Amino acid sequence: MFISVLDLFKIGIGPSSSHTMGPMVAAKGFLSKVKDYSAGTGDSNGLSVRCILKGSLAYTGKGHGTDRAVTLGLHGYAPRELASQDVDRLVSELWQQASIESKDLPVIRFSPATDIVFDQGEPLPEHPNGMIFELRDPQDKVLVSETCFSIGGGFVSTLAEISDLEAPLKMASASDCPYPFDSARSMLAMAAQSGLSIAQMKRANERVYLSDEALDAGLDAIWQAMRTCVETGLAAEGHLPGGLNIRRRARHLYRQLEAEPHNASLNDWLSAYAIAVNEENAAGHMVVTAPTNGAAGVIPAVLYDRVVHDGADAPAIRDYLLSAGAIGGIIKHRSSISGAEVGCQGEVGSAAAMAAAGLCALRGGTAQQIENAAEIALEHHLGMTCDPVNGLVQVPCIERNAFGAIKAHAAASLAIRESGTHFMPLDNCIAAMKQTGLEMSHKYKETALGGLAVSLTEC
Numbered sequence: 001m002f003i004s005v006l007d008l009f010k011i012g013i014g015p016s017s018s019h020t021m022g023p024m025v026a027a028k029g030f031l032s033k034v035k036d037y038s039a040g041t042g043d044s045n046g047l048s049v050r051c052i053l054k055g056s057l058a059y060t061g062k063g064h065g066t067d068r069a070v071t072l073g074l075h076g077y078a079p080r081e082l083a084s085q086d087v088d089r090l091v092s093e094l095w096q097q098a099s100i101e102s103k104d105l106p107v108i109r110f111s112p113a114t115d116i117v118f119d120q121g122e123p124l125p126e127h128p129n130g131m132i133f134e135l136r137d138p139q140d141k142v143l144v145s146e147t148c149f150s151i152g153g154g155f156v157s158t159l160a161e162i163s164d165l166e167a168p169l170k171m172a173s174a175s176d177c178p179y180p181f182d183s184a185r186s187m188l189a190m191a192a193q194s195g196l197s198i199a200q201m202k203r204a205n206e207r208v209y210l211s212d213e214a215l216d217a218g219l220d221a222i223w224q225a226m227r228t229c230v231e232t233g234l235a236a237e238g239h240l241p242g243g244l245n246i247r248r249r250a251r252h253l254y255r256q257l258e259a260e261p262h263n264a265s266l267n268d269w270l271s272a273y274a275i276a277v278n279e280e281n282a283a284g285h286m287v288v289t290a291p292t293n294g295a296a297g298v299i300p301a302v303l304y305d306r307v308v309h310d311g312a313d314a315p316a317i318r319d320y321l322l323s324a325g326a327i328g329g330i331i332k333h334r335s336s337i338s339g340a341e342v343g344c345q346g347e348v349g350s351a352a353a354m355a356a357a358g359l360c361a362l363r364g365g366t367a368q369q370i371e372n373a374a375e376i377a378l379e380h381h382l383g384m385t386c387d388p389v390n391g392l393v394q395v396p397c398i399e400r401n402a403f404g405a406i407k408a409h410a411a412a413s414l415a416i417r418e419s420g421t422h423f424m425p426l427d428n429c430i431a432a433m434k435q436t437g438l439e440m441s442h443k444y445k446e447t448a449l450g451g452l453a454v455s456l457t458e459c
Contacts, residue, residue: 027073342437368420
């Protein structure tokens with residue numbers, strides 16, 4: 001299998017890769033089908049579009065902005081191009097419209113308030129994040145229908161595609177890659193045989209599809225977006241949207257650390273950086289899937305600390321991302337990063353494993369030590385539920401990223417002081433995560449029906 005590091009890390013907007021970015025991509029894709037139908041038939045009178053959200057998207061879509069995302073996608077917007085725009089203003093304008101207007105389309109009736117349906121009945125059997133898009137005629141007959149699934153990290157699969165997937169995402173063939181590892185075990189074997197680092201093998205695989213210049217430019221853009229997220233979040237004040245009245249804390253925490261650096265621990269700095277990113281995500285601003293939006297603060301926090309406090313340079317930053325990407329690809333191939341499928345162990349747990357691998361690589365770790373670091377970090381997130389209060393990516397999600405960054409750093413530190421030989425292989429830990437997710441009640445998988453989401457006491 002081959003999953004590009006530039007696909008794992010995608011620049012977009014918050015608050016959720018599966019509930020915001022994925023549905024936006026799916027909606028824009030359906031808009032193309034509407035254009036094809038209109039061009040092929042010339043039928044343009046009284047057409048309308050409807051979107052039915054199923055499963056987790058129906059239960060927590062309001063808090064995650066899924067209806068906003070669908071509206072943006074149906075009006076032709078994509079996540080990355082919105083990263084620098086005032087999305088709140090744009091959504092407010094689109095919400096007042098009763099139609100989709102495009103130079104390539106007749107006027108299509110669409111009103112977000114009535115034409116996006118949150119169906120909390122039985123979810124679709126293929127995946128908990130399902131969407132059904134329909135183009136209808138004036139008599140309400142369905143002319144074109146497309147069922148899509150938001151499968152985590154901003155990836156989308158159609159109904160036709162999902163049954164053909166080897167894992168919960170689309171992947172390119174690795175047959176042309178010089179190091180086609182699809183497990184941690186094969187990755188370690190190839191590293192031992194080749195004498196290359198994990199980052200070097202990952203780069204060699206990427207070069208089958210990209211030049212070194214294009215790859216480095218992509219990695220640099222990802223890092224710059226991550227750095228912007230951290231620094232914007234550290235400077236922002238106020239309260240987060242959504243109704244919980246959660247106050248932004250990163251700026252206050254960061255100012256305390258700057259004022260008294262002698263009293264600041266590594267955990268304090270990592271927490272400030274991770275919280276900054278996830279407050280930006282919760283606000284619906286620019287963020288990088290790492291590997292998801294809900295876990296977007298872990299990998300940038302660990303890397304930002306390394307850059308600011310240890311002077312990591314551009315080649316080191318790229319190696320960090322490549323090493324993290326190699327581990328993330330294995331996790332995605334062998335399990336899932338979707339909170340709706342396996343709980344938060346698949347989001348923050350995966351992010352911590354990836355960050356631990358990247359940090360271990362920057363500290364000169366061997367392939368065995370890097371694999372060990374990833375396993376330690378993932379192991380200590382097993383069983384973690386996804387139970388967002390009010391369906392918002394705020395409580396416990398923001399603080400959870402801080403702890404994910406701290407665990408990643410601890411895992412790398414433990415691994416770098418050992419030989420790399422350890423009892424539990426990463427592949428087995430990934431398998432345990434997958435099985436745990438399969439056995440986890442749907443109440444704890446991004447539906448806000450259990451755990452902290454229902455544990456608030458009204459005073």
